Amino acid sequence: MLLLGPSGGGKSSLLLAIAGLHERSTGAEQEGVLRVEGEAGILFQDPEAQIVMGRAGDDVALGLEEHCVPTAEIGARVDAALRAVAFPYGPERRTDELSGGEKQRLALASVLALRPQVLLLDEPTADLDADGAAHLYAALERLSRETTVVLVEHRIADALRLVDRVIAIDGARGVIADGPPDTIFRSASRELERAGFWLPDARVARSRATHVGAPLVEARDASFRYPGARAAALAPTTVELREGEALAILGGNGAGKSTLLQLLGGLLAPSSGSVDASPLDRREPAPARWPARALPSRIGLAFQDPEHQFIARRAIDDVLVGTAGDAAARARAAGLLERLGLAHLRDADPHTLSGGEKRRLGLAGILVAQPRALMLDEPTYGQDLATFREIVTLLDEERVKGTAIAFATHEPALVEAVADRTLLLERAA
Numbered sequence: 221m222l223l224l225g226p227s228g229g230g231k232s233s234l235l236l237a238i239a240g241l242h243e244r245s246t247g248a249e250q251e252g253v254l255r256v257e258g259e260a261g262i263l264f265q266d267p268e269a270q271i272v273m274g275r276a277g278d279d280v281a282l283g284l285e286e287h288c289v290p291t292a293e294i295g296a297r298v299d300a301a302l303r304a305v306a307f308p309y310g311p312e313r314r315t316d317e318l319s320g321g322e323k324q325r326l327a328l329a330s331v332l333a334l335r336p337q338v339l340l341l342d343e344p345t346a347d348l349d350a351d352g353a354a355h356l357y358a359a360l361e362r363l364s365r366e367t368t369v370v371l372v373e374h375r376i377a378d379a380l381r382l383v384d385r386v387i388a389i390d391g392a393r394g395v396i397a398d399g400p401p402d403t404i405f406r407s408a409s410r411e412l413e414r415a416g417f418w419l420p421d422a423r424v425a426r427s428r429a430t431h432v433g434a435p436l437v438e439a440r441d442a443s444f445r446y447p448g449a450r451a452a453a454l455a456p457t458t459v460e461l462r463e464g465e466a467l468a469i470l471g472g473n474g475a476g477k478s479t480l481l482q483l484l485g486g487l488l489a490p491s492s493g494s495v496d497a498s499p500l501d502r503r504e505p506a507p508a509r510w511p512a513r514a515l516p517s518r519i520g521l522a523f524q525d526p527e528h529q530f531i532a533r534r535a536i537d538d539v540l541v542g543t544a545g546d547a548a549a550r551a552r553a554a555g556l557l558e559r560l561g562l563a564h565l566r567d568a569d570p571h572t573l574s575g576g577e578k579r580r581l582g583l584a585g586i587l588v589a590q591p592r593a594l595m596l597d598e599p600t601y602g603q604d605l606a607t608f609r610e611i612v613t614l615l616d617e618e619r620v621k622g623t624a625i626a627f628a629t630h631e632p633a634l635v636e637a638v639a640d641r642t643l644l645l646e647r648a649a
């Protein structure tokens with residue numbers, strides 16, 4: 221079953237309820253009856269939220285131990301689950317040293333290993349590369365013969381091969397469509413599109429061509445190795461980013477996309493080679509040596525996991541963190557929240573937002589400081605068609621202003637809609 225709904229429309233809340241995880245959360249109100257036959261296993265939208273152990277194999281084994289699987293069987297089931305998601309490392313790999321997609325693969329392995337009767341998957345391919353997604357769908361096709369699968373996905377074209385039934389929900393309105401995919405997308409497609417749902421053949425218009433200006437940030441043979449790591453996370457890379465240009469950084473999970481964005485954004489200093497942003501600071505070309513408070517108005521970086529950048533208790537305060545908090549900044553912040561469909565959440569705790577809302581809040585917090593260059597790590601995951609289009613429009617306006625944009629993504633629709641140029645990274649040997 222494919223569960224569709226706009227960003228913030230209640231999809232993850234429904235999955236959590238089916239998994240029996242709401243009762244324990246404080247202050248939540250529930251009405252009605254929920255009956256679940258059998259045991260449900262759930263993959264959270266944010267894979268990091270369910271990885272608890274220090275080593276990958278232990279993380280998969282934990283659930284099996286809790287289910288009293290005989291010790292002699294556990295090793296084989298851990299290995300099989302890691303293979304099923306094509307986890308690129310052995311069971312000893314440290315879980316705090318994984319890329320976003322590698323974390324998603326590991327969290328999936330932990331759920332699959334349990335062989336639940338009901339499998340609840342919240343955007344399981346959001347951080348996966350094309351290979352990883354194909355792998356997952358092959359595994360689901362095998363499983364779905366005996367397992368009930370509930371899938372939340374925005375990239376629905378691939379999911380449709382697997383699905384017998386589609387249910388569309390929309391917040392307070394509840395279920396707005398329920399039936400086999402052919403029927404739903406034939407009879408209800410107009411209404412769904414108006415409500416902002418992705419449809420199998422949705423197109424996002426290519427944005428306007430802009431004037432590309434002078435280089436702003438340049439990496440020259442820049443490589444990076446995390447402290448203590450055996451292999452480099454990023455092989456020596458040379459790339460230049462110009463004013464008004466949008467560069468898509470592509471590559472498989474673990475190829476070094478997030479690492480490169482953090483080098484270009486001044487959060488990491490290269491292990492060899494250099495990063496030069498001298499047009500933004502004549503005296504100090506290396507962004508990693510700038511004082512932290514100088515960064516937001518020069519180069520904005522939106523993390524792959526937006527939670528990593530939230531520090532305030534209210535959404536609006538979080539957006540204002542990188543600004544002087546003056547009247548102009550407050551007006552820009554309010555405008556961004558409005559355009560990104562977050563105005564009603566201005567006083568909410570950022571951590572209580574839906575996955576797609578967190579993503580947009582993270583973007584607002586970067587754009588508000590009006591940086592000359594934007595580094596965006598997976599800027600559109602969790603977005604419905606309407607919010608995706610709004611993000612594309614915002615990025616387009618930035619390019620017209622001359623902002624340089626680099627973004628990492630696994631979404632072909634985003635590359636098609638905004639990229640002037642692509643850079644394909646390959647995992648360092």
Ligand SMILES: Nc1ncnc2c1ncn2[C@@H]1O[C@H](COP(=O)(O)OP(=O)(O)OP(=O)(O)O)[C@@H](O)[C@H]1O
Pocket residue numbers: 316317318319320321322347349446449452453454471472473474475476477478479480524628
């Ligand atoms: N904090 C860390 N410590 C050690 N190694 C890390 C750390 N973060 C990432 N790595 C490793 O560095 C390599 C590059 O990771 P990076 O996060 O840049 O990949 P990515 O291309 O962004 O992948 P994804 O598509 O999964 O987001 C991978 O091998 C990853 O396992």
Ligand SMILES: [Mg+2]
Pocket residue numbers: 319320321477478479524597628
């Ligand atoms: Mg990444």
